[in-house]
Amino acid sequence: MQQTNVLEYLERTAPRVPDKLAYANENMGLTFSEVYRDARAIGSFLSRRGHYREPVVVFMQKHPKMVVSFYGVIYSGCYYVPIDEEMPKHRIELIFQNLNPKAIICDDVTKEMVKEFHYQGEIYLYEEMTAEPADDEKLAEIRRNALDVDPIYIVFTSGSTGVPKGVVACHRSVIDYIDNLADVLEFDENSIFGNQTPLYFDACLKELYSTMKFGGTTYLIPKNLFMFPVKLVEFLNEYKINTVCWVVSALTMISAFKAFDKVKPQYLHTIAFGSEVFPIKQFNIWREALPDAKFVNLYGPTEGTGMCCYYKVDREFALDETIPIGQPFHNTEILLLDENNKPAKPGGPGEICIRGTSVTLGYYHNPEKTRESFVQNPLNDAYPEIIYRTGDLAKYNERGELCFLSRKDYQIKHMGHRIELGEIEVVVNMKDGIKSACCIFDDDKKKIVLYYVGEVSPADMVRYLKEKLPRYMIPNSMEVLETMPLTPNGKINRVLLKQNYMNKKEK
Amino acid sequence: MEALLNILKELHPEVDFETCDTLIDDKILDSFDIISIITSVNTEYDVAIPAEEIIPENFNSAEALYDLIERLQDED
Numbered sequence: 001m002q003q004t005n006v007l008e009y010l011e012r013t014a015p016r017v018p019d020k021l022a023y024a025n026e027n028m029g030l031t032f033s034e035v036y037r038d039a040r041a042i043g044s045f046l047s048r049r050g051h052y053r054e055p056v057v058v059f060m061q062k063h064p065k066m067v068v069s070f071y072g073v074i075y076s077g078c079y080y081v082p083i084d085e086e087m088p089k090h091r092i093e094l095i096f097q098n099l100n101p102k103a104i105i106c107d108d109v110t111k112e113m114v115k116e117f118h119y120q121g122e123i124y125l126y127e128e129m130t131a132e133p134a135d136d137e138k139l140a141e142i143r144r145n146a147l148d149v150d151p152i153y154i155v156f157t158s159g160s161t162g163v164p165k166g167v168v169a170c171h172r173s174v175i176d177y178i179d180n181l182a183d184v185l186e187f188d189e190n191s192i193f194g195n196q197t198p199l200y201f202d203a204c205l206k207e208l209y210s211t212m213k214f215g216g217t218t219y220l221i222p223k224n225l226f227m228f229p230v231k232l233v234e235f236l237n238e239y240k241i242n243t244v245c246w247v248v249s250a251l252t253m254i255s256a257f258k259a260f261d262k263v264k265p266q267y268l269h270t271i272a273f274g275s276e277v278f279p280i281k282q283f284n285i286w287r288e289a290l291p292d293a294k295f296v297n298l299y300g301p302t303e304g305t306g307m308c309c310y311y312k313v314d315r316e317f318a319l320d321e322t323i324p325i326g327q328p329f330h331n332t333e334i335l336l337l338d339e340n341n342k343p344a345k346p347g348g349p350g351e352i353c354i355r356g357t358s359v360t361l362g363y364y365h366n367p368e369k370t371r372e373s374f375v376q377n378p379l380n381d382a383y384p385e386i387i388y389r390t391g392d393l394a395k396y397n398e399r400g401e402l403c404f405l406s407r408k409d410y411q412i413k414h415m416g417h418r419i420e421l422g423e424i425e426v427v428v429n430m431k432d433g434i435k436s437a438c439c440i441f442d443d444d445k446k447k448i449v450l451y452y453v454g455e456v457s458p459a460d461m462v463r464y465l466k467e468k469l470p471r472y473m474i475p476n477s478m479e480v481l482e483t484m485p486l487t488p489n490g491k492i493n494r495v496l497l498k499q500n501y502m503n504k505k506e507k
Numbered sequence: 508m509e510a511l512l513n514i515l516k517e518l519h520p521e522v523d524f525e526t527c528d529t530l531i532d533d534k535i536l537d538s539f540d541i542i543s544i545i546t547s548v549n550t551e552y553d554v555a556i557p558a559e560e561i562i563p564e565n566f567n568s569a570e571a572l573y574d575l576i577e578r579l580q581d582e583d
Contacts, residue, residue, distance in 0.1 A: 224534075
């Protein structure tokens with residue numbers, strides 16, 4: 001029978017390799033039989049308390065047990081919402097307003113933090129949940145009533161109006177993604193993953209679900225190591241990690257500081273990267289260090305469930321070239337649409353629109369934003385068919401490979417994170433004494449630069465922003481202006497601000 | 508030392524770099540900051556910090572970082 005539930009991966013793998021390490025960090029690890037047992041215990045615990053088909057927040061420090069909590073929530077017929085423990089309270093409360101959750105799974109540290117929130121629901125601890133036995137009959141009943149279009153997670157992404165948007169994804173999209181990704185990257189039970197991406201984004205699907213499917217192993221690499229390149233490579237070698245799917249900035253950290261002169265990854269044979277453009281100079285250092293490894297560029301928005309396009313690097317690139325995003329995965333189609341909603345001319349630019357099972361269900365409790373980007377396929381007027389408009393512009397090169405060009409709006413990619421500059425501006429404008437604010441992005445140095453008018457010192461501004469925004473959204477430099485430059489229409493003149501910035505930089 | 512403090516202040520105007528000695532331990536600096544600091548130090552002091560010196564001990568305080576820069580300058 002065709003697979004309709006992601007947990008079938010676990011149910012096939014756990015009996016096959018029960019004692020193999022599934023998820024681990026530098027201190028501990030869980031085997032597949034432990035993952036299976038604990039996830040079923042958590043699912044039964046939630047079900048016993050009446051939680052069903054609702055969001056369950058997983059608010060834990062990054063840890064193998066956090067992964068098991070995800071699966072436990074799916075067993076209960078609910079969908080998990082991972083939250084970053086370092087996220088400021090203000091942002092978590094915005095997310096809670098959107099979700100109105102009835103249950104949160106915590107660890108010993110985060111349970112103290114939840115007490116600070118406006119939250120009335122239940123707080124469950126991992127240890128108390130896994131102490132209760134699994135209810136096999138109940139779990140079977142939940143499974144009988146589950147559909148492959150039911151949600152399994154919600155992850156939140158930056159919203160230009162200042163409110164994060166919760167992207168809802170279902171079993172069918174994740175199964176489709178993992179099966180096709182694994183085909184391209186050739187994952188198997190010998191794959192040992194070194195996870196870099198946070199567990200509160202869809203980027204971690206690659207390692208978590210592929211490990212579950214094949215019976216591989218995922219090590220969660222301590223975040224701190226991504227500042228210290230030699231230690232990072234030593235970690236890869238210590239745990240014999242052979243596969244990484246990292247954001248580009250994590251990879252260039254190693255190459256730019258010449259860590260390979262000191263130590264080389266001994267086992268690494270598969271390197272997938274994405275979310276940002278890989279500078280060719282840095283990329284060449286990687287290829288030189290690991291000439292036999294497979295390098296794959298991945299592209300895709302959260303709304304398309306993980307990644308939707310790939311390009312296996314098969315040639316040399318000149319320093320001024322960019323690595324293509326290639327072609328869509330099997331069972332996904334990319335439509336390139338021009339401003340008239342017609343297919344872009346051959347070789348001409350168009351907006352990347354995704355068609356297929358990978359398109360997620362939409363934004364949670366947000367019909368307006370959902371309608372803006374999850375739209376009827378304009379090329380089909382015969383029956384309902386939803387496509388996702390990414391807002392990314394691309395074109396085909398002469399080899400027929402898709403190449404990313406730019407954004408249609410003010411969304412940026414910074415250290416692998418997707419950020420709406422508008423969200424930062426909304427928060428700055430909320431502060432007393434601020435008259436006007438504008439953010440620009442230095443694409444070259446990858447810096448977020450904030451300009452504002454008002455009686456607030458930069459130091460106070462940073463302190464304030466740290467309470468409101470995730471770390472990666474805090475501007476990397478800021479300048480107080482006397483007046484904000486305006487366009488003839490009275491809008492902030494972003495182009496002029498950026499020009500002035502670039503001129504200043506050149507001096 | 509002053510030039511180094513300016514580099515650090517530009518990144519984190521809210522931090523007192525003259526006294527803070529837990530820049531890494533307390534997660535004040537992140538990987539973006541480390542990259543920016545190494546790049547700016549290279550421009551300002553004309554020293555390249557080698558990979559094996561990019562370790563927590565050398566970045567926990569402005570003073571430790573300054574000692575490293577001086578040591579690297581002497582080696583040249």
